[in-house]
Amino acid sequence: MFAFDRIPNPTLGMAGLEAQLSEEERAIQEVAHRFAEEVMRPIGRKLDHMTPDEVVAAGSPLWDYVRQMKEIGLLDLQAVGAMSSEQKARMLPLIFEELGWGDPGLAIFSLATAFPAFAAYMSGDPELIDRFGNGIGCWVGTQPDRGSDLGDIQATQVHPGTKQGRGNLFAKVVGDEVVITGQCSAWVSGAPVATSGFVFCQCDYGDGLWNDQGGLNYIAALVPFDKGVTKGKPLDKIGQRPLPQGEIYFNDVVIPKKYVIAGQDTAHGAFFGALTFANMEMALTFTGVARAAFEHALAYAHERKQGGTQLINHQSVRARLFDMWRKVESARAIAHRVVNYNYGPNGPHVLGSITSKTYVTQAAFEVANEALQMFGGNGLTKEYPLEKIFRDARAALIEDGENNLLSLVGGSWLSTWYKQQHGL
Numbered sequence: 001m002f003a004f005d006r007i008p009n010p011t012l013g014m015a016g017l018e019a020q021l022s023e024e025e026r027a028i029q030e031v032a033h034r035f036a037e038e039v040m041r042p043i044g045r046k047l048d049h050m051t052p053d054e055v056v057a058a059g060s061p062l063w064d065y066v067r068q069m070k071e072i073g074l075l076d077l078q079a080v081g082a083m084s085s086e087q088k089a090r091m092l093p094l095i096f097e098e099l100g101w102g103d104p105g106l107a108i109f110s111l112a113t114a115f116p117a118f119a120a121y122m123s124g125d126p127e128l129i130d131r132f133g134n135g136i137g138c139w140v141g142t143q144p145d146r147g148s149d150l151g152d153i154q155a156t157q158v159h160p161g162t163k164q165g166r167g168n169l170f171a172k173v174v175g176d177e178v179v180i181t182g183q184c185s186a187w188v189s190g191a192p193v194a195t196s197g198f199v200f201c202q203c204d205y206g207d208g209l210w211n212d213q214g215g216l217n218y219i220a221a222l223v224p225f226d227k228g229v230t231k232g233k234p235l236d237k238i239g240q241r242p243l244p245q246g247e248i249y250f251n252d253v254v255i256p257k258k259y260v261i262a263g264q265d266t267a268h269g270a271f272f273g274a275l276t277f278a279n280m281e282m283a284l285t286f287t288g289v290a291r292a293a294f295e296h297a298l299a300y301a302h303e304r305k306q307g308g309t310q311l312i313n314h315q316s317v318r319a320r321l322f323d324m325w326r327k328v329e330s331a332r333a334i335a336h337r338v339v340n341y342n343y344g345p346n347g348p349h350v351l352g353s354i355t356s357k358t359y360v361t362q363a364a365f366e367v368a369n370e371a372l373q374m375f376g377g378n379g380l381t382k383e384y385p386l387e388k389i390f391r392d393a394r395a396a397l398i399e400d401g402e403n404n405l406l407s408l409v410g411g412s413w414l415s416t417w418y419k420q421q422h423g424l
């Protein structure tokens with residue numbers, strides 16, 4: 001058992017119940033935290049008050065953020081790519097939690113806009129790396145008529161006797177080229193400012209859109225936006241306002257077959273991989289959002305006086321704060337567990353990432369809600385930070401797959417696993 005000479009105060013790290021970080025890990029965490037505090041929070045607050053058109057205009061603070069993020073190199077793809085799986089499993093949680101703590105809209109902007117570059121580096125093809133390895137991109141997945149249906153790529157949640165719709169964005173393979181026509185949803189992160197996309201859409205390989213199982217054929221390809229692309233108006237929304245989003249229209253855009261990252265047999269796997277990675281990062285990022293809300297509530301409870309004393313001196317307030325703390329800690333625990341699983345010998349799998357994404361974003365929303373309540377009326381005003389955190393956390397319940405739909409997909413994977421175990 002544990003023995004103490006005297007009863008100590010708890011020793012907590014920046015991210016709560018930290019066991020032990022190496023010197024390098026602590027240094028990275030501190031750099032990320034400073035960047036989150038000194039760059040992301042002030043810029044995020046400014047952008048939050050601006051119109052979507054102002055956010056993407058030349059001279060917007062968004063570009064200041066982009067420049068400073070590049071300079072600091074926290075998400076440098078080559079540096080991350082050079083890490084071992086074990087290093088990634090330890091470093092990525094530290095970095096993403098701080099970025100989420102700073103501003104989740106900007107954190108997701110950096111993640112989503114790196115998708116084409118990420119795919120190019122993963123391909124190992126110097127031509128693709130040269131063409132797509134830099135600059136601002138986006139991940140084009142959802143379409144006006146294919147939101148949750150995209151998240152349910154294996155069509156496990158289709159109502160009996162029906163099938164998923166055909167959607168609004170199509171590719172056709174013609175000789176050595178691919179022609180892309182149609183539009184994506186208004187939700188594509190970074191779209192208004194992106195110069196390329198990692199596009200995932202339905203594809204006719206010469207024998208129609210539908211495959212033998214009644215599902216759709218897909219393609220995943222890198223697409224430059226310099227010809228045949230127009231864009232909709234940047235979307236106006238309640239949360240993560242620093243993250244610009246919007247529609248992209250593809251007017252018979254022609255790309256060489258070389259830009260195809262995954263074709264008829266591998267495109268489903270490419271989507272599976274993208275969702276596995278993105279849901280995992282969402283969980284890490286929104287752990288930071290939950291922590292930010294908790295920290296604000298803890299500080300406010302020590303300042304605000306009601307009932308003759310600071311709020312913290314009321315027993316019920318201490319219980320409410322402890323409940324928030326517990327949620328932050330359990331959110332972080334599941335987020336880290338899934339990163340370890342995904343980079344470990346049994347992973348990666350979307351079941352893990354869905355588990356942490358749905359759990360953490362729900363926890364972040366609840367903690368933000370409870371923290372706002374702790375601020376009383378002040379929590380509702382734009383002079384205090386809680387209302388923005390609340391709005392940002394709310395968006396995460398839908399972002400990167402709506403949580404109820406993801407839970408259905410997760411439940412189906414559990415059943416698949418059970419049936420396999422029992423030979424059913």
Ligand SMILES: Cc1cc2nc3c(=O)[nH]c(=O)nc-3n(C[C@H](O)[C@H](O)[C@H](O)COP(=O)(O)OP(=O)(O)OC[C@H]3O[C@@H](n4cnc5c(N)ncnc54)[C@H](O)[C@@H]3O)c2cc1C
Pocket residue numbers: 112139140141142143144146147148149151152157158185187188189190240395396398399400401402404405408
């Ligand atoms: C902040 C943010 C960032 C985003 N970034 C991107 C991006 O970068 N790229 C991109 O492509 N997309 C992006 N999206 C889109 C996002 O993935 C979709 O919004 C999400 O998948 C839900 O789709 P939908 O909005 O069309 O809702 P719908 O699919 O219309 O869902 C509406 C409701 O119906 C329910 N429902 C749907 N299907 C079923 C079913 N089979 N069974 C039971 N209930 C069901 C859902 O649970 C939901 O409550 C982003 C969204 C947000 C909010």
